[in-house]
Amino acid sequence: xxxxxxxxxxxxxxxxxxxPGLVKRVGMTLIPLERPIILRxxxxxxxxxxxxxxxxxxxxxxxxxxxxxxxxxxVASIGQHExxxxxxxxxxxxxxxxxxxxxxxxx
Numbered sequence: 001x002x003x004x005x006x007x008x009x010x011x012x013x014x015x016x017x018x019x020p021g022l023v024k025r026v027g028m029t030l031i032p033l034e035r036p037i038i039l040r041x042x043x044x045x046x047x048x049x050x051x052x053x054x055x056x057x058x059x060x061x062x063x064x065x066x067x068x069x070x071x072x073x074x075v076a077s078i079g080q081h082e083x084x085x086x087x088x089x090x091x092x093x094x095x096x097x098x099x100x101x102x103x104x105x106x107x
């Protein structure tokens with residue numbers, strides 16, 4: 001099943017995160033972690049969700065793209081966003097960011 005959504009690109013997040021709502025809506029397979037991970041907010045306080053216990057394999061296409069991309073994403077309550085692409089994604093994709101136009105190019 002597919003869904004269209006927007007992602008927040010966040011260099012302050014070490015990992016990629018996906019909301020439980022999107023996971024459920026799309027029917028992604030939950031993969032349990034061997035050990036739960038403590039989720040911390042930007043201010044270093046522990047997230048009210050507590051710990052991350054599952055991840056998914058996020059498969060996605062950029063609008064206008066033809067190549068399917070794959071990214072591991074931890075399932076977490078992340079507020080108003082359905083997907084947060086963090087440093088693991090930024091390092092893997094190494095996108096070109098044009099700050100004056102707001103454009104991002106993924107090679």
